[in-house]
Amino acid sequence: MKPFAYEQAADAAGAVALLGRAPDGARYLAGGTNLVDLMKLEVETPELLVDVRDLGTAIEETDGGGLRIGAGVTNSALAADARVRERYPLLAQSVLAGASGQLRNVATVGGNLLQRTRCAYFQDVSKPCNKRRPGSGCPAREGDHRNLAVLGHSEACVATHPSDMAVALAALEAQVHVTGPRGERSIPIPGLHRLPGDEPQRDTVLAPGELIVAVELAPLVMAGRARYRKVRDRASYAFAVVSVAVAVELDGGTVRDCRIAFGGLAHVPWRAGRAEDALLGATAGEEAFGAAADAELAAAEPLRDNAFKVPLARNLLVSTLAEVCS
Ligand SMILES: Cc1cc2nc3c(=O)[nH]c(=O)nc-3n(C[C@H](O)[C@H](O)[C@H](O)COP(=O)(O)OP(=O)(O)OC[C@H]3O[C@@H](n4cnc5c(N)ncnc54)[C@H](O)[C@@H]3O)c2cc1C
Numbered sequence: 001m002k003p004f005a006y007e008q009a010a011d012a013a014g015a016v017a018l019l020g021r022a023p024d025g026a027r028y029l030a031g032g033t034n035l036v037d038l039m040k041l042e043v044e045t046p047e048l049l050v051d052v053r054d055l056g057t058a059i060e061e062t063d064g065g066g067l068r069i070g071a072g073v074t075n076s077a078l079a080a081d082a083r084v085r086e087r088y089p090l091l092a093q094s095v096l097a098g099a100s101g102q103l104r105n106v107a108t109v110g111g112n113l114l115q116r117t118r119c120a121y122f123q124d125v126s127k128p129c130n131k132r133r134p135g136s137g138c139p140a141r142e143g144d145h146r147n148l149a150v151l152g153h154s155e156a157c158v159a160t161h162p163s164d165m166a167v168a169l170a171a172l173e174a175q176v177h178v179t180g181p182r183g184e185r186s187i188p189i190p191g192l193h194r195l196p197g198d199e200p201q202r203d204t205v206l207a208p209g210e211l212i213v214a215v216e217l218a219p220l221v222m223a224g225r226a227r228y229r230k231v232r233d234r235a236s237y238a239f240a241v242v243s244v245a246v247a248v249e250l251d252g253g254t255v256r257d258c259r260i261a262f263g264g265l266a267h268v269p270w271r272a273g274r275a276e277d278a279l280l281g282a283t284a285g286e287e288a289f290g291a292a293a294d295a296e297l298a299a300a301e302p303l304r305d306n307a308f309k310v311p312l313a314r315n316l317l318v319s320t321l322a323e324v325c326s
């Protein structure tokens with residue numbers, strides 16, 4: 001690991017100011033469970049770490065009846081919060097489906113959203129990778145891509161976003177509050193993460209130096225019929241091959257409202273707008289669920305070794321909808 005300087009920020013404004021001292025070579029440090037691993041591999045070589053782990057560690061009620069979750073809340077604290085479990089069960093389920101108990105005890109909300117892809121070439125500095133070294137190529141396209149994207153990928157990059165929590169937050173239409181050198185703003189999820197296009201080195205729309213301060217959730221009327229399900233190669237300690245976050249509101253047997261987002265399929269948590277449109281007003285049942293999945297997955301462009309993800313995603317969505325609508 002390359003030597004680096006370390007500073008602890010007293011507050012958000014102080015963190016932004018500290019990071020500004022070395023804008024090209026500084027990183028915010030939260031739990032460190034992703035960043036420090038990447039530093040050991042020399043994928044990340046910051047000269048300065050600004051520790052923000054102790055900033056924003058509360059979960060608070062909002063005036064509108066939702067919750068504001070500080071960026072420094074640990075994944076364990078988030079999943080254990082009684083309000084989250086009761087009012088946003090799919091969020092608690094998504095967090096508990098990720099990593100391990102030990103990791104969740106230190107990993108934070110802000111760090112989870114901004115964790116980098118697990119593409120093997122990205123993590124190996126001896127290999128080319130457009131995301132790590134723009135213009136160097138994408139060996140995954142012809143190489144090992146079994147667990148990479150089938151939706152929204154580009155010639156430049158076929159990586160997937162690894163966060164489970166981000167998929168639930170995409171279905172919940174969370175707002176991410178950030179502060180930075182140019183002031184404060186809010187960014188919706190989906191909208192924080194970006195498709196790779198020809199700039200795969202940019203995972204998100206965040207500007208240099210911007211700090212995630214909190215994530216805000218509006219009330220979810222569909223909480224009673226909400227679920228996060230994840231398919232993975234091992235029962236724990238494994239990233240999603242495919243996952244889905246679903247919330248449905250029924251009026252009798254008819255779908256009045258729904259939210260659907262996929263994980264493991266794209267460079268972003270994938271909000272399934274076409275599936276939602278197909279489901280609205282339909283009679284809840286296997287036929288409508290299958291048609292909704294097909295409407296979304298018609299856009300899939302699988303690579304040589306990951307075509308299996310398309311029927312897997314279809315089956316996962318159909319069975320999850322059947323479960324929440326039963
Ligand atoms: C073995 C293993 C298995 C895992 N399995 C899963 C899994 O199944 N599902 C899953 O979702 N995750 C999984 N993870 C990833 C884990 O969830 C992330 O490493 C963790 O959430 C990152 O949070 P952190 O606080 O440690 O972030 P850090 O490692 O500290 O930071 C990650 C990135 O976010 C930036 N950052 C951190 N906080 C802020 C902020 N407030 N504002 C702006 N930038 C910030 C950092 O600069 C860095 O670039 C796994 C990790 C490991 C090691």
Ligand code: SF4
Pocket residue numbers: 117119120121122128129130131132137138139140141148156157158159200
């Ligand atoms: S898929 Fe993206 S992260 Fe993986 S090698 Fe290609 S450019 Fe790099």
